[in-house]
Amino acid sequence: MTAASVDTNRRERVTGTSFTRGLGAVTLVGIAWLVLFGLVVTPADVNQGESVRIMYAHVPGAWLAYLAFVVTAISSAMYLFRRTRSLVWDRIAGASAEIGVLFMGISLVTGSLWGRLTWGTFWTWDARLTTTAFLFITYVGYLAVRNLGGTHHQRARRSAVLALLAVLEIPLVHFSVELWNSLHQEASVVGNTDVTMDGLMLFTLFLGVIVFTLMYVWMLMHRQRSLTLQDMVDDIGLDVALAARRAEAGSS
């Protein structure tokens, strides 16, 4: 085996395993299927027309952001709980929050495009839109707090507390359409006992949710492992710096 082939082999196995490779392949097939169904196969909506196709990216994006932020909160609670305290939980929380911010951003942008077609405006200070934007900004702040410095456990403690506070915004966002007068429609499927959506449209929506969830699992595994590597590199750097400082103190 040549040095080049060893290097290639190592690069391929950085954060991947046979499971993540299989999951990635299934997810790619799912994405192709979703795009085909979302853009071509499903019919136009009676009221929304062709703009309903944006929903197959917008709704799963919002679902994924909620899921990611709830996982961040659960992982943070696991870190704070003395019996289960481990930096693995902190890294899962951080990785999940990053993915949640990405999907919340996607949901905001696609919702804005849909709003332009349906409401005639990209943005309005509606209860759902405003609370969603606030949730997005909160988690951007959470990611900033994670990068403030200090030891790994200091980072984990302060961000865990913030995550447990931030997750309280999710019910506010979800029920904002019921609590206040809102342009945004109420839930069409979840919590609705009288779903009137066309079967193919409903199938595509669920397909989107499943594909996005698979994507989330893949991203979470890779990002959490990447953060583990980063923490290991930080620890090595700290050990080297301490050894150099001790050597310096010993020689003087």
Next chain:
Amino acid sequence: MKDVGFIVASYVITFGSIGVFVSLIVSRARRVSRQIPPEDRPWT
């Protein structure tokens, strides 16, 4: 179909940003992994 630009843009933004994010995850991991031997990675 006058809405086609908005619809295609929403899919391009969705999967384009996911693609960028994934490539960032992978490139960051590759960068830091050069300093960690494979046997120290718990998942390998």
